[in-house]
Amino acid sequence: MQIKAKYKxxxxxxxxxxxxxxxxxxxxxxxxxxEKYNRGATDFGKALIEKQKxxxxxxxxxxxxxxxxxxxxxxxxxxxxxxLYQAVEMRLDNVVARLGIATTRLAARQIVNHGHISVNGxxxxxxxxxxxxxxxxxxxxxxxxxxxxxxxxxxxxxxxxPEWLFFDPSKxxxxxxxxxxxxxxxxSFDIAGILDFYKR
Numbered sequence: 001m002q003i004k005a006k007y008k009x010x011x012x013x014x015x016x017x018x019x020x021x022x023x024x025x026x027x028x029x030x031x032x033x034x035e036k037y038n039r040g041a042t043d044f045g046k047a048l049i050e051k052q053k054x055x056x057x058x059x060x061x062x063x064x065x066x067x068x069x070x071x072x073x074x075x076x077x078x079x080x081x082x083x084l085y086q087a088v089e090m091r092l093d094n095v096v097a098r099l100g101i102a103t104t105r106l107a108a109r110q111i112v113n114h115g116h117i118s119v120n121g122x123x124x125x126x127x128x129x130x131x132x133x134x135x136x137x138x139x140x141x142x143x144x145x146x147x148x149x150x151x152x153x154x155x156x157x158x159x160x161x162p163e164w165l166f167f168d169p170s171k172x173x174x175x176x177x178x179x180x181x182x183x184x185x186x187x188s189f190d191i192a193g194i195l196d197f198y199k200r
Contacts, residue, residue: 047197053189058088059105064128069198081191085182092117093127095137099167099174100159101152116143131176138173 072084102108156169167174
C-alpha cells in the first residue's frame with residue numbers, strides 16, 4: 001500500500017495516523033481544519049473517516065482491511081472489537097514496529113518486504129503475515145550488520161515495548177508472549193464505529 005500526500009491525509013483524519021505528523025504544531029493546525037471538515041458530516045461520513053484512520057494507521061489496503069472487519073463481525077467466540085484489534089496488531093509489520101526494530105509501520109513494512117525478518121528462524125517477506133503467541137520475531141543473521149538496525153539498541157533504551165511483546169535489543173530478537181488487549185481509549189479511531197460501518 002503506497003501512501004502519498006501524508007500531510008494532506010493527516011489534516012483530514014488527524015495527526016495520529018502517521019508518525020511523522022505527530023507534532024504539537026501540526027496537531028494544532030490539523031485540529032482546526034478537522035473541526036471545520038467534520039461540522040456537516042453525516043453519520044456515514046464520520047464512520048468513513050474512522051475507518052480511514054485505522055487503515056492509514058496500520059498501512060492496510062481497503063480490500064484486506066474490509067476482510068479483517070467482516071471476519072471480526074462474524075466472530076462467535078470473541079468480541080468483534082477484540083477480533084479486529086488483534087487482527088491488525090498481530091500482523092508481522094506491526095509487530096516489527098511495536099518491537100522497535102523499525103521506527104514507523106511503513107518502515108517496518110519495507111523491512112519485512114526486503115526479507116530482513118524471520119519468524120521462528122524462517123525468513124518471512126509478507127508484511128500481512130500473522131504471528132501467534134510463542135512466535136519469535138528477529139532480524140535475519142545476514143542483515144544484523146546493516147545500517148538499518150545500527151541504532152536499534154540505542155533507541156530501545158527509551159522505546160516502550162507493549163506488554164504482550166518481549167524484545168532483546170542485543171539479539172535484535174523479540175517474542176510474542178500474549179495476545180494484545182484492546183483498550184479503546186488508547187486508540188486514535190473508533191473501532192466499534194468501524195465495525196458498524198462494514199455492517200451497512
